[in-house]
Amino acid sequence: MEFDEVVRRRRMVRTYDPDRPVPPEIIDKLLKHALRAPSAGFSQGWGFLVLQTPEDRDLYWSVTSSGGEADSWLQRMRTAPLIIVAMSNKSVYLDRYAQPDKGWADRAESHWPVPYWDIDTGFAALLMHLTAVNEDLGSLFFGLPPGKIEAFRGAFGVPEQFMPIGVLTVGYQAPDKRSPSLRRGHRPVDEVVHHGRWAATPPAG
Amino acid sequence: MEFDEVVRRRRMVRTYDPDRPVPPEIIDKLLKHALRAPSAGFSQGWGFLVLQTPEDRDLYWSVTSSGGEADSWLQRMRTAPLIIVAMSNKSVYLDRYAQPDKGWADRAESHWPVPYWDIDTGFAALLMHLTAVNEDLGSLFFGLPPGKIEAFRGAFGVPEQFMPIGVLTVGYQAPDKRSPSLRRGHRPVDEVVHHGRWAATPPAG
Numbered sequence: 001m002e003f004d005e006v007v008r009r010r011r012m013v014r015t016y017d018p019d020r021p022v023p024p025e026i027i028d029k030l031l032k033h034a035l036r037a038p039s040a041g042f043s044q045g046w047g048f049l050v051l052q053t054p055e056d057r058d059l060y061w062s063v064t065s066s067g068g069e070a071d072s073w074l075q076r077m078r079t080a081p082l083i084i085v086a087m088s089n090k091s092v093y094l095d096r097y098a099q100p101d102k103g104w105a106d107r108a109e110s111h112w113p114v115p116y117w118d119i120d121t122g123f124a125a126l127l128m129h130l131t132a133v134n135e136d137l138g139s140l141f142f143g144l145p146p147g148k149i150e151a152f153r154g155a156f157g158v159p160e161q162f163m164p165i166g167v168l169t170v171g172y173q174a175p176d177k178r179s180p181s182l183r184r185g186h187r188p189v190d191e192v193v194h195h196g197r198w199a200a201t202p203p204a205g
Numbered sequence: 206m207e208f209d210e211v212v213r214r215r216r217m218v219r220t221y222d223p224d225r226p227v228p229p230e231i232i233d234k235l236l237k238h239a240l241r242a243p244s245a246g247f248s249q250g251w252g253f254l255v256l257q258t259p260e261d262r263d264l265y266w267s268v269t270s271s272g273g274e275a276d277s278w279l280q281r282m283r284t285a286p287l288i289i290v291a292m293s294n295k296s297v298y299l300d301r302y303a304q305p306d307k308g309w310a311d312r313a314e315s316h317w318p319v320p321y322w323d324i325d326t327g328f329a330a331l332l333m334h335l336t337a338v339n340e341d342l343g344s345l346f347f348g349l350p351p352g353k354i355e356a357f358r359g360a361f362g363v364p365e366q367f368m369p370i371g372v373l374t375v376g377y378q379a380p381d382k383r384s385p386s387l388r389r390g391h392r393p394v395d396e397v398v399h400h401g402r403w404a405a406t407p408p409a410g
Contacts, residue, residue, distance in 0.1 A: 001207070002207065002208070003207070003208045003211045003335065003336075003339040004339070007238050007332065007336075008241075010241065010243075031398050035392075035397060035398075036213075036215065037331075038217060038331075038334075040348070042384070042386035042387055042389050044391070044392045044397070047397055047398075047399065047403075048397060048398050049399050049403065050398060050401075051401065052400075052401075053401065056401050088319070101385060101386075110351065112348075112351070113350075113351040113368070113370075114320070114323045114348070114368060114370045114371075115319070116348065118320065118323060118324055119324055119371070120327075122324035122327045123328075123331045126328050126332075127212065127331075129243075130335075131208075131212075134209070141243060143317075143318060143319070143321065144318060145318075146316065146317070146318040149318060156403055157403040158403050163318070163319060164318070165318075165319045165324065166319075179247070180306060181306075182247055184247050187249045189240065192251060192252055193236050193252075193255060194252065194253065194254050194255065195254075195255050196255070196256065196257075196361075197361055197362050198363050
């Protein structure tokens with residue numbers, strides 16, 4: 001598919017055909033593209049947990065749900081045949097930038113204006129999300145509740161230094177409900193894009 | 206260009222043809238695609254500062270450079286005809302999730318396992334980076350030094366609630382040097398991708 005078409009079609013999908021698994025070669029491609037994401041200092045401080053069997057997916061939903069959500073979007077999400085949890089590893093970045101070519105031997109976090117470990121792992125997640133569109137699949141990127149992260153790590157044997165920054169459900173789209181958040185509409189371009197100075201108006205023409 | 210080809214060609218570019226500006230319609234497309242990035246609760250808590258004139262670009266480099274970098278990659282970066290600074294606004298997310306449909310009226314940051322304002326703004330930056338590839342342009346995503354953020358805000362009139370999560374330089378590529386970080390190579394897939402359980406081996410076949 002043309003790149004512009006992928007961007008145009010991209011949307012978050014919350015309901016899937018539960019009887020149609022994601023073909024293995026597409027799972028491979030999703031992951032291959034994730035690993036092509038850029039990362040600061042080529043740190044690649046990330047990890048991806050891939051859940052395909054009904055047992056593994058049930059385990060994921062049971063340890064991360066907070067109950068009382070029977071009728072919520074999370075119920076529809078359980079139709080997804082594939083779950084990929086994207087995790088960032090800050091310590092890999094601190095180690096990488098303590099090396100001589102970077103020179104932050106103190107491993108201080110104050111060198112980092114924002115957590116590039118989370119942003120880079122987000123890049124990988126977005127590349128998977130776009131790749132799904134390109135393969136005529138749908139996907140949703142969403143976060144884990146903070147109170148469920150320890151239980152998630154325990155259930156799947158994830159080391160403590162890995163922080164799940166988000167989850168991608170992937171599958172063939174079934175009739176879906178539009179997210180009510182979208183009714184809010186896009187912010188006006190002039191509110192978000194600034195030319196030359198924050199307060200300046202866009203150039204004429 | 207096909208989506209797969211964009212992913213394959215994507216790389217960070219640090220040297221540009223200084224005499225070839227980015228056409229206005231491509232700048233519009235970069236920004237249009239940035240604003241199509243997904244965001245938690247459709248918050249769209251971001252802002253983009255676009256710098257095109259030599260004066261504005263010089264101002265950017267002068268307020269953000271830390272000196273002593275005359276021979277560094279930053280010198281080559283000054284050949285870029287276009288700079289877009291991507292900024293996240295946490296307060297927009299806290300406000301959005303204090304609304305009744307989300308219910309975090311206390312605006313507490315503890316609800317957020319990771320800073321989705323930074324990750325979402327990163328999504329927008331990656332979409333611009335990929336769009337540049339699709340338009341036969343090159344770009345680099347890089348961070349501002351934490352010690353220069355106040356000076357940057359002051360020079361361009363950026364309100365304090367906007368945090369520059371990174372900068373995209375864009376232009377037509379000139380003969381470039383490969384980043385030395387790339388010699389480190391990709392991490393082995395089995396180190397990064399885990400199936401079913403963290404310690405599990407990939408399924409056979």
